[in-house]
Amino acid sequence: MATFAGLVLLLGFLAFGLPVALSLALAGAFGLLMVGGFDTAAGILASTPLASNQNYEFVAIPMFILMANLITVSGISDDLFKAAKIWTGRTPGGLAHATALTGAAFGAISGSSTAAAATLSSTSIPGMIKQGYDPRLAAGVVAISGTLAMLIPPSVAMVLYAIIANLSVGQLLIAGIVPGILVTLTIILTVFFLVWRNPEHAPGAQGYRMWEKIAALKTSWAFLVLFMCVTGVIYLGIGTPTEASALGALAALALALLRRTSWSRIRRAMVVTAEASCMIALIIVGAEIFGYFLTLTQTTQSLISYLSEAGIPSWVVLMAVLLLYLVLGCVMDLIAMLILTVPIIAPMMMQLGYDPVWFAVITIVMAEVGMVTPPLGMNVFVISKYTGMPVGQVFRGSYPHVVAHLLLVLVLVLFPQLVTWLPATMQ
Structure with a gap:
């Protein structure tokens, strides 16, 4: 009864538009008061704000966000986009393919999906529309390509998931590489299909000679530096994910200075990073309070016991959970979704025999779909804001990619070996 009351209260707060952090904290505090009494609730509320953000690995989140900004x-x-555009050349839908490749490369050196979507909106959509591309095709490929930053390391979503589920941050980050490549190929193949079906939606682009393609690669050295500073350091065991995140942020700052980026833009990047990091920290505090409430009510243990006694096949539970994430992704942002569900669902899936790293990657891929699915696809609204395109038009352009992602x-x-193989080879 107490669990039901706490969940209803939480959903009510969210429905009325209360911030996620405050909703979690208030619902959790009310639940603790019901279950444990005033002294228990007061003790947890006094100690949680500091304890929940003392995790050493949490430092990686603001570092990855700073790096992206x-x-x-x-x-x-x-x-990166110019180099990809030159290499795709006259390929049908070449600029769209360049956008997918740029999204993958940007994801490999950032970690913020919204930053990726905003950047790709300004670099690729104007060029595609000027070339005569259908606006829906252009917006759809940018929306889905921006989500690659959630999967390919460094990924803020992966770090947050690892912290919540008590998994190895390094293993989880590396586990996203192969699926990230597969997602990129899926986007490219989807574009090929769309262009094959309607060739007029993606007119042919300018062709380039081989020497121009080779010359274009010289501008991509910054990508290789940042990739090795983060993913290379983690995979080779040279440093921890937290150390790699700090090294990546430092390298990104050095590159920004080498490129003579103005101090006002660098300062703005730092302010945006501080705002985003504080928001995530507050959400973690609220999630910890609500998590203590769920622990006292033994919600997770009761759910696992029920599934064991009911004899429901594990694959049925998996399909139900994936469907749940698809629905939640339509109405909730990624961080809130992970905070609310992982403490309950991750232990349950482990108990059913599923690999926790594999399930984490599946969860993030489903969250990718949610980022471009109505009515609350965050990347869609970012693209609409930066380009002035109607939200509905962007959603319609994203629909084919949603179907391809589900496949x-x-x-x-x-x-599952496609996910678990690479982390098993880590140093």
């Missing part, structure tokens, strides 16, 4: 203001992403999820479910 510095990359954005320094213009490195513009060079990819099925492949990852049938072949």
Whole structure:
């Protein structure tokens, strides 16, 4: 009864538009008061704010966000798009393919999906529309390509998931590489299909000679530096994910200074980073309070016991959970979704025998779909804001990619080795 009351209260607060952090904290405090009494609630509320953010690995989150913002203001992403555009050349839908490749490269050196979507909106959509691309095709490929930053390391979502579920941050980050490549290929193949069906939606682009393609690669050295500073350091065991995040942020700052980025833009990147980091920290505090309430009510243990006694096949539970994430992704942002569900669902899936790292990656891929699915696809609203395109038009352009992503999820479910193989080879 107490669990039901706490959950109803939480959903009520969220429905009335109360911030996620405050909703979690108030619902959790009310639940603690019901279950444990005043002294228990007061003790937890007094100790949680400091204890919940003392995790050493939490430092990686603001570092990855800072890295993404510095990359954005320094213009490195513009060079990545130009290089990808030259290499795709006259390929049908070439600029759209370049956008997908740029999204993958940007994801590999940032970690913020909204930053990726905003950057790709300004670099690729104007060029595609000027070339005569259908606006829906252009907006759809940018929306889905921006989500790659959630999957390919460094990823703020992966770090947050690892902290909540008590998993290895390094293993989880590396586990996103192969699925990230598969998602990129899925986007490219989807574009190929759309262009094959309607060739007039993506007119042919300018062709380039081989020497021009090779010359374009010279502008991509910054990407290689940042990739090795973060993903290379983690995979080779040279440093921890937290150390790699600090090294990546430092390298991004050095590159911004080398490119003569103005101090006002660098300062703005730092302010945006501080705002985003504080928001995430407050959400973690609220989640910890609500988590203590769920622990006292033994919600997770009761759910696991029920599933065991009911004899429901594990694959049925998995499908139900994936459907739940798809629905939640339509109405809730990624951080709130992870905070609310992972403490309950992750232990349950482990108890059913699923690999926790594999399930984490599946969860993030489903969250990618939610970022471009109505009515609350955050990347869609970011693109609409930066380009002035109607939200509905962007959603319609994203629909084919949603279908393709769901097919990819099925492949990852049938072949979990695609996720678990690379982390098993880490130093």
